Amino acid sequence: MMNERLMRADTMMRIGRNIPLARLGGAFYVQRRDTPPQRGAIICKDTMTDVQTPAARPANPRFSSGPCAKPPVFSLDALSDAPLGRSHRAAVGKSKLQQAIEDTRDILQVPDDYRIGIVPGSDTGAFEMAMWSLLGARPSETLAWESFGKGWVTDAVKQLKLADNTEREADYGDIVDLAAVDWNKDVCFTWNGTTSGVRVPNGDAIPADRDGLTLCDATSAAFAQDLPWDKLDVTTFSWQKVMGGEAAHGMIILSPRAVERLESYTPAWPLPKIFRLTKGGKLIDGIFKGETINTPSMLCVEDWLQALAWGRSVGGLKGLQDRANRNAQVVWDFVAANDWIENLATDPATRSNTSVCLKFIDPAAAGDADFAKAVGKKLEAEGVAYDVGSYRDAPAGLRIWCGSTVETSDVQALMPWIDWAYHAVLAEREAA
Ligand SMILES: Cc1ncc(COP(=O)(O)O)c(C=O)c1O
Numbered sequence: 431m432m433n434e435r436l437m438r439a440d441t442m443m444r445i446g447r448n449i450p451l452a453r454l455g456g457a458f459y460v461q462r463r464d465t466p467p468q469r470g471a472i473i474c475k476d477t478m479t480d481v482q483t484p485a486a487r488p489a490n491p492r493f494s495s496g497p498c499a500k501p502p503v504f505s506l507d508a509l510s511d512a513p514l515g516r517s518h519r520a521a522v523g524k525s526k527l528q529q530a531i532e533d534t535r536d537i538l539q540v541p542d543d544y545r546i547g548i549v550p551g552s553d554t555g556a557f558e559m560a561m562w563s564l565l566g567a568r569p570s571e572t573l574a575w576e577s578f579g580k581g582w583v584t585d586a587v588k589q590l591k592l593a594d595n596t597e598r599e600a601d602y603g604d605i606v607d608l609a610a611v612d613w614n615k616d617v618c619f620t621w622n623g624t625t626s627g628v629r630v631p632n633g634d635a636i637p638a639d640r641d642g643l644t645l646c647d648a649t650s651a652a653f654a655q656d657l658p659w660d661k662l663d664v665t666t667f668s669w670q671k672v673m674g675g676e677a678a679h680g681m682i683i684l685s686p687r688a689v690e691r692l693e694s695y696t697p698a699w700p701l702p703k704i705f706r707l708t709k710g711g712k713l714i715d716g717i718f719k720g721e722t723i724n725t726p727s728m729l730c731v732e733d734w735l736q737a738l739a740w741g742r743s744v745g746g747l748k749g750l751q752d753r754a755n756r757n758a759q760v761v762w763d764f765v766a767a768n769d770w771i772e773n774l775a776t777d778p779a780t781r782s783n784t785s786v787c788l789k790f791i792d793p794a795a796a797g798d799a800d801f802a803k804a805v806g807k808k809l810e811a812e813g814v815a816y817d818v819g820s821y822r823d824a825p826a827g828l829r830i831w832c833g834s835t836v837e838t839s840d841v842q843a844l845m846p847w848i849d850w851a852y853h854a855v856l857a858e859r860e861a862a
Contacts, residue, residue: 481854484846487814490837493844494817495624495650495785497670497677499835501740504674512732518725526731527720533738534681537746538652541659545684545718548726550704553649556666556680559705560645561585564664564688565616567695568642569594573619575605576626577823578647582618590699602626602825603774608635615642622651625821627787627829631779633658643688653741654754654784654833663688669730672750672784673737674835676730689713741834750834751783757832757841758783764845770795770852774827787820789827794856801855802826808851815844 492499513522531546540546549556561582570592572583580599586592596615598606605628611617613636622629629651636644636658643663651657652667659665665683669675684692692708704723707714717723741750762781765771765788774787795801806819806828820827828848832841 481850481857484843484850486843487812487847488840488843490840491813491815491844492817493815493831493836493840495821495829495831496668498672498674498831498833500674501737501835502837503740503743504736508736509729509732512729514728516728518722518728523728524720526728526735527722527726530731530734530738531718531720533735533742537738537741537750538657538683539659539747540683543686544659545689545713547682547684547707547717548720548722548731549680549682549717550678550722550724550726552670552678552680553647553666553668554680555704556668556682557582557645557647558585559707560664560666560682560688561590561618562697562699562701562705563707564643564645564691564695564697565590565592565618566697566699567691568616569596569612570616570618570642571596571598571611573598573606573608573611573617575600575628576602576620576623577821578625579620579623582620582647586618600628603628603776605630605777605780611635613637613640613642613644616645617642618645619647621646621648621657622655622782622784624650624782624785625787625824625829626774627782627785628775628780629655629782632656633661636661643685643691650782650784650833653747653750655751659685669734669737672754672833672835673734673741674833675734675737676727679726679730679734684718737835744834753834753836753838754783754832756838757836758786760838760841760845761786761788761830761832764848768849771848774825784831784833785829786832787824787827787829789820789825790852792856794859795852797826799826801859802828804855804858805848805851808854809844809847812847812851814847 490499513526516523518527527548530548535546549559572586572595574580574583583597586595600606603626638660644661645664646662648657648665649667650671653672657665663685667681668677669679670677692713693711707717744750744753765773770790770792771788772791773781774789775781790796790802803819809815809818818828818830820829
C-alpha cells in the first residue's frame with residue numbers, strides 16, 4: 431500500500447524537460463498538471479500520441495458497485511456441491527440454508543438473540559419487507575443522502591403514505607445531521623450510500639435507549655464496515671455486494687425489539703405473501719432457520735457459502751474490513767496527489783471504503799457528464815475498469831468499488847489508468 435510520504439517523494443521525481451513523475455501501483459507514469467498553470471508548473475501538452483500508456487493493468491478489471499467482483503478464489507467448480515435439482519425443503523437443501531444463516535451470523539458477529547433470514551428480492555426485497563411490516567405504528571423519519579435512500583423516502587411517503595413522517599435529505603457528498611434525528615420515532619436510513627460514497631461514520635448518534643426502531647439498509651456496508659448491532663433493529667443486505675455473492679437473495683437481521691413490534695402490530699395495509707414475516711401474530715420461526723418464504727436458488731446459496739468460507743480465510747470480519755480499507759486508501763492517496771480530482775464525500779469521516787465516488791474538479795471537466803462518461807468508456811475499452819461511471823442520478827464522476835473482494839494490487843494498477851484516461855479525454859477535448 432502506498433503511503434502519503436512515499437507519494438510525495440515520488441511526485442518530486444523529474445524526467446526530461448522537468449516533467450514530474452508519479453508512481454502508483456508500482457509503475458512510474460507522467461503526472462500531468464500536478465499543479466495548476468497559474469502556479470507556474472509545467473503543463474504537458476496532451477495529445478493522444480503523448481499520453482503515455484501505463485505499463486501494468488489490473489489483473490481483474492471488475493470494479494462494479496453491484497454485482498461486485500467475485501472473491502479472488504472463485505471458480506464455478508467450487509459450486510459442485512450445490513444440491514441442484516433437489517428440494518430446498520429436503521434435508522440437504524435445508525441444511526445448506528441453515529448453514530448460510532449460521533455462517534453469516536458468525537462472520538458478521540451478529541448477537542445470538544437477533545434473528546437472521548434469507549428473503550427474496552435482494553436488498554430491496556429485504557428492506558421493503560421491513561418497511562411494509564413495521565412502519566406506521568408510530569411517527570417515523572426517513573433519511574436520505576443519495577439515490578437509494580431517496581427510494582425509501584418515496585416508499586414511505588408516496589406508497590405507504592405514512593401520516594406522520596419527517597423527511598431529511600442531504601445533497602450528494604453530504605450526510606444529514608444525525609444528531610437532529612428523533613430516534614424515538616422509527617428511522618429508515620442507508621448506512622452506506624452506494625451512489626454518493628457517503629456513509630454513516632459510526633453509531634454514536636443513535637441512542638441505545640431509543641423508543642423507535644432503526645431500519646438500516648446496510649447493503650454496501652455489511653462485511654466491510656462496522657455495524658453496531660445494539661443500534662440497529664432491522665439490517666438488510668444483498669449477497670451481491672461486499673462478498674461478491676449472487677443477486678436476487680437478500681438477508682434481513684432483526685433485533686428482539688423488531689420481533690416484538692412484528693408480533694404486536696398489524697399494519698393497516700395488505701401484505702403480499704412475499705413480505706409476510708408473521709402468521710397469527712407470531713413470527714414465522716422457520717424463515718429464520720432456513721425455511722424460506724419461497725424457492726431460493728440453491729446455486730446462489732452454495733455460492734454464498736463459498737463466499738463466506740473465503741471471508742473466513744482472509745481473517746473474517748476484521749480481514750474483510752482491512753481489505754476494503756486498504757483498497758479505498760489507495761484511491762484516497764491518488765486523489766490527494768492530484769488536484770484535478772476529488773472525493774464526492776465532503777467530510778473524510780463519512781467517506782465510504784466500498785463505493786468510492788470521485789468527481790473531476792478541473793474547470794475543463796467539472797460537472798461535465800459527457801466528460802466523465804468518456805473517461806469511463808476509455809477505461810472500459812482498455813479493459814482496465816468496468817462499470818466505474820457514476821450512478822445515473824449522481825453527480826458526474828467515477829465510482830470505484832473497493833469492497834473486500836477487490837484486490838489492492840488491482841486498485842493500485844488502476845490509478846495510473848485513471849490519470850491516463852482523464853488526460854486522454856482532456857487532450858481530445860482540447861484538440862476538437
Ligand atoms: C444502498 C443500496 N440499497 C439498495 C440497493 C438495491 O439492491 P438490490 O438490487 O440488491 O436489491 C442497492 C444496490 O446497489 C444499494 O446500493
